[in-house]
Structure formats: structure tokens, C-alpha cells
Amino acid sequence: xxxxxxxxxxxxxxxxxxxxxxxxxxxxxxxxxxxxxxxxxxxxxxxxxxxxxxxxxxxxxxxxxxxxxxxxxxxxxxxxxxxxxxxxxxxxxxxxxxxxxxxxxxxxxxxxxxxxxxxxxxxxxxxxxxxxxxxxxxxxxxxxxxxxxxxxxxxxxxxxxxxxxxxxxxxxxxxxxxxxxxxxxxxxxxxxxxxxxxxxxxxxxxxxxxxxxxxxxxxxxxxxxxxxxxxxxxxxxxxxxxxxxxxxxxxxxxxxxxxxxxxxxxxxxxxxxxxxxxxxxxxxxxxxxxxxxxxxxxxxxxxxxxxxxxxxxxxxxxxxxxxxxxxxxxxxxxxxxxxxxxxxxxxxxxxxxxxxxxxxxxxxxxxxxxxxxxxxxxxxxxxxxxxxxxxxxxxxxxxxxxxxxxxxxxxxxxxxxxxxxxxxxxxxxxxxxxxxxxxxxxxxxxxxxxxxxxxxxxxxxxxxxxxxxxxxxxxxxxxxxxxxxxxxxxxxxxxxxxxxxxxxxxxxxxxxxxxxxxxxxxxxxxxxxxxxxxxxxxxxxxxxxxxxxxxxxxxxxxxxxxxxxxxxxxxxxxxxxxxxxxxxxxxxxxxxxxxxxxxxxxxxxxxxxxxxxxxxxxxxxxxxxxxxxxxxxxxxxxxxxxxxxxxxxxxxxxxxxxxxxxxxxxxxxxxxxxxxxxxxxxx
Numbered sequence: 001x002x003x004x005x006x007x008x009x010x011x012x013x014x015x016x017x018x019x020x021x022x023x024x025x026x027x028x029x030x031x032x033x034x035x036x037x038x039x040x041x042x043x044x045x046x047x048x049x050x051x052x053x054x055x056x057x058x059x060x061x062x063x064x065x066x067x068x069x070x071x072x073x074x075x076x077x078x079x080x081x082x083x084x085x086x087x088x089x090x091x092x093x094x095x096x097x098x099x100x101x102x103x104x105x106x107x108x109x110x111x112x113x114x115x116x117x118x119x120x121x122x123x124x125x126x127x128x129x130x131x132x133x134x135x136x137x138x139x140x141x142x143x144x145x146x147x148x149x150x151x152x153x154x155x156x157x158x159x160x161x162x163x164x165x166x167x168x169x170x171x172x173x174x175x176x177x178x179x180x181x182x183x184x185x186x187x188x189x190x191x192x193x194x195x196x197x198x199x200x201x202x203x204x205x206x207x208x209x210x211x212x213x214x215x216x217x218x219x220x221x222x223x224x225x226x227x228x229x230x231x232x233x234x235x236x237x238x239x240x241x242x243x244x245x246x247x248x249x250x251x252x253x254x255x256x257x258x259x260x261x262x263x264x265x266x267x268x269x270x271x272x273x274x275x276x277x278x279x280x281x282x283x284x285x286x287x288x289x290x291x292x293x294x295x296x297x298x299x300x301x302x303x304x305x306x307x308x309x310x311x312x313x314x315x316x317x318x319x320x321x322x323x324x325x326x327x328x329x330x331x332x333x334x335x336x337x338x339x340x341x342x343x344x345x346x347x348x349x350x351x352x353x354x355x356x357x358x359x360x361x362x363x364x365x366x367x368x369x370x371x372x373x374x375x376x377x378x379x380x381x382x383x384x385x386x387x388x389x390x391x392x393x394x395x396x397x398x399x400x401x402x403x404x405x406x407x408x409x410x411x412x413x414x415x416x417x418x419x420x421x422x423x424x425x426x427x428x429x430x431x432x433x434x435x436x437x438x439x440x441x442x443x444x445x446x447x448x449x450x451x452x453x454x455x456x457x458x459x460x461x462x463x464x465x466x467x468x469x470x471x472x473x474x475x476x477x478x479x480x481x482x483x484x485x486x487x488x489x490x491x492x493x494x495x496x497x498x499x500x501x502x503x504x505x506x507x508x509x510x511x512x513x514x515x516x517x518x519x520x521x522x523x524x525x526x527x528x529x530x531x532x533x534x535x536x537x538x539x540x541x542x543x544x545x546x547x548x549x550x551x552x553x554x555x556x557x558x559x560x561x562x563x564x565x566x567x568x569x570x571x572x573x574x575x576x577x578x579x580x581x582x583x584x585x586x587x588x589x590x591x592x593x594x595x596x597x598x599x600x601x602x603x604x605x606x607x608x609x610x611x612x613x614x615x616x617x618x619x620x621x622x623x624x625x626x627x628x629x630x631x632x633x634x635x636x637x638x639x640x641x642x643x644x645x646x647x648x649x650x651x652x653x654x655x656x657x658x659x660x661x662x663x664x665x666x667x668x669x670x671x672x673x674x675x676x677x678x679x680x681x682x683x
Contacts, residue, residue, distance in 0.1 A: 109161025266454025
């Protein structure tokens, strides 16, 4: 009859399909007229059932209602140029008017129809058709791909509800519909030119006839999808008051959705939907979601629906619960979200909030984080360090996070993190004051661990590894970080490597290349292979991964640009020290603002010595003289790996620092150990 006539309609388009049933409830004409005018206002459509006079088959046509004033309804056919030539072969059966999750069944014995549309007299009351499944929605500009046994069929998604899809497929030669077995499941993908929104295994419920085009009704088979590897320690879910709103445009049906977040964490949230009006589909990706807090604060994110839970029959609930995982969000937006959540857990726990800098410096001295010898090295650059920390703590930069445990305005505990390399964050400056020091120290440690657990799966956080430097003789960090490493006993998950640390006072020594056969040049791509082989032999840990010293890394990376964007210095250069073209050491020149790390471990020279016996002490110090020229400071911190080189060459060093690196793919080991250790300390 027209382009929108389906010889085999989707299940909700005709009463006899078994998905609908007549309700005892009836609606009055006044309600029907209001509903018809609402459809006209939004350019909606209704369904007209026509029955063949001779053959008794039924066809369904889409029509647009015109404004309705009283007793008469006039409708225009959709795409009227494509009508069947002889309307006299059909008689009017009834009209189905969408009304939320139900349909209003309009029957009339008075009216007529022609090539332009139809007109009927409205009855005083109408029956209601209950849909046994969720409301079905029309879709536009969504591509559908049906994949079965390696054959990929392209088509479009016509109508959607979470329980079934109505798609149209157009095979491309040599494909034929014989390639599709309706008795087997198929993979369905929904996408457009920008995003892929869904892929899942579906059951083929029905198919139409046709050689060039066929319609299929499919049912998704999964109520749960696994986005990430299962974990023992999930992020803490919290119920906030007032409940935040989850607002987005549905990617498939393009309608606005506004739901309440029943619980919320730094990695996801749960919502509830009315069963009859459900629009969420497990596995579906929603690119743009707004988490809105009482209309005064909002954060945006990309999410995926990961599960649907249906209440048990005895619970007598109509709602469906859905879990949504955050796939990505701006790192500053994530900081705002987690800051609210941590405050809701403990009002004394602060994440990257504004800090009274005078109180912070007093705390650093009181807690012993800055002791006399360290202060002596900082004194020369005191004013510059003050400005650096003012910017670092109060500018909400994307490269830094600080965690403060504070009560009645008094800082009791502190810890901070820096995104120092592409996918690695440095944990630093863990300290607690004398008043309640154990509790405060554990509180900020818990904050950091929760932040890591909430952040490491989010791409924008760039958090594949965390690392820190600590002195082995300091009992608390050794019990925490060293204890975790010894407990796991797997250097591919967690590793420790020791460095000798001392300050080199700049001199005017000769250059290395003035010595016979010795050269100091920029590190070449092939040198990374030699570095990897040496480190695997000497340690086998994660130092190269944590410090981004693997093949393919670049010196001018996104992290450097982020530092510069926030007004900080950041640079790194890699050199190879060679004798007759044989590598003897790799030298790393790390440049940053003085005091960014209070031991200046971010503004130092690191030397990885391959051959302790064939690198003379004199050559090593000439190398330091040459490299140190790029540093502004008179005394430049130096880290030597392995410590045995400094010992063998009688190089006097001030202390040993252990470099601890953890691969966050295995975060459950870390959290399990820490939870048990904290419980022991508290008792």
C-alpha cells in the first residue's frame, strides 16, 4: 500500500502477534484527543490496520494525525506517493495510538479513506492494549550489521527496545539470504559514522520474505557484559543525598533520558528504570553522559551498560536495575567526582582541594618530612620552591594530586602524586604529624589507594604503573611498599631496585669524548634493546616500564606539554656512554622545577651502569661534569644503579633509595595486602 506497509510487521504492530493483549481498562475520548494532539505536536505517527476484503490478510500502515478538535480524526498517510493502486481491496480495521508503554485501540464504523489519508469518527471510549514487552522506539541513521559464520550483512536498525530489535538487511552479491540460518544465533552491531554503540549475540525470532531486502526481529541473549577483568576489590559505591541525575541522549533512539544514580563510585554507577519504559541495553556504549548534582555541579563521562538485574518474582517490583561502568572522562572532571565521594565517606579526607600553604609548610617541618640536611639543600631556592608549590597545590593541574587528612583546620596527614611519565604516577611526600600520626598516615594512604583503584582503568588518567622512591631504613614505607613486594614475590607485578644517591658539585672537567675511545651521545633506538637485556639479567623487574625507558618512547611527550601548560619545567634526555662503540652505561637527564620532589628525585641525573669493571671512576665523573651543565643548581642529585658500582669504584654516596614499581593490572594483590596490613597496624 505504501513504503511503510510491512507484510510482516514487528511484533508490537499488530494485536494478533501475541505480544499485546486487550486490557479491561478503557480510556475516554478526551484522553484520546489529547494524546492525538501530542503526537501531532512531536510529528509522531500512529498505526492503521487494514484488512483485505477477499484474502483476509492484514497490513499495517503508518499515518500522521492532524490536529484533532473534537469528534473527528483525520490522518495523512506517510509517503503517500507509494500507495497501493486500489484501496477498495482493503477495509479499515482499527488504529493503534501509542500512549507510553501501552497502545490505545481505536475502532470506528464511521469514516472513509483515500490516497491521501483517512478520516474516522472517534468513539466515546476505547480499549487499551497492554504491551508485554518494553515500548518500541523508531530509529534513524543507525547502521546495523548482522554477522553469522563469518558473513557480514549490512543494514539499518528500524526499531528498538531493550528486549528485541527490528532490523532491515540488504545483502551484497554474492551474499544471499540463504547464508543466514534463522536457527542459529548471530552477532549484531549498531553504529554510525562516529561510534560503535553495541555488539552482542542475538537470537533470530522472525524474518520476512524477500530476495533483495528482509526484515529480522532479534532478541539479545545477554543481560551482562564484561568490560574489565573481574576484581576482588571493587570501587566503593555510595548513596549520596540528594541523588545525582544521570542525563544523556540515547545513542540509538535519540531521546533524552534522565535517571537517578542509586549509587555512585569513581568507576561507575547504578540506575533504575521502569520496566515498561526501559531504554537501556546491556553492552550498549553511551558516549556522552552527564552526572548532575542538584543542577549546580556536573561532570561528563563516557559509559557502558554492563548489567541488568530483574527483581525476583516475589519482590513484586516493577523496576529494573542497571550497572554502568565509566570508560573515560576528563581527568579534572574525575578529580571533582572522586573529591565529592571521598568527602562523603570521611569529612576529614580532602583530595586536591585548596590548601593553606603556610599551614602546609609548617606541617612539612613538624612531621619531619623536611629535616635539617634536606632543608640545607632547599634553602638556596626557597622562594622558587614556594612559588612552585603554590602553583602545584592550588591550580588544580592535571599532572598532580594531593591528599590531605585535616581536622578542625589542622593538617594531620599528607600524601601526593605526580604524573611524571606517560603512563606512570609517582607517589611522594607521605607524612603524618605527631597528633594522631598513625591514624592520619593510614587515612591518607587509604585515600591514595582508593584513588588509584578508582582511576587506573580510565584512559585519561594514564595510570598503568605507580612508583615511589623510599629509603629502606624508614620502617613505615618499607613495611608498606617493601612488604608488598616481598609478599607478592613476582618482579613482573611489583619490583624493587636500589640506587645510590649523592649530590654532585659541578666542576669544569674535560668532556668524555676527549678521552680515547669514549663517547657520550644521544641514545639510539637500538640501545634500548641492550638496556632491556641488561636490566632483565640484573633485575627482571618493572623499572624500565615504570620510568618509561622502553623502545618507542619520546623525549618530548604529552606529559612534558602538560607540565609546560601548567607553568612547570619538565624535560628528559637520554644518553649512551660508550667505549669503542660498546655501551657501558645509559644516562638519564631529568629536569624539572627544583623542589617539585623535596629530595629532587625529579630533577636529577640517573646512571644505569652496564659494566661496573670497565667504567673507570674518572670517566664517570667527567660524564657527570658534562651532563650537569644543563642544570641551574650548583649541586645536582645523582642516582646510580646498581649500588655495587658506587661501592666498587669507591664513590661516596649519602644514602640508598629503593625504587618501588607496581603494575596496576594486578591491583587486587596490592589492595589485599594493604587491607590486611592496615588491620594489623590498627590493632
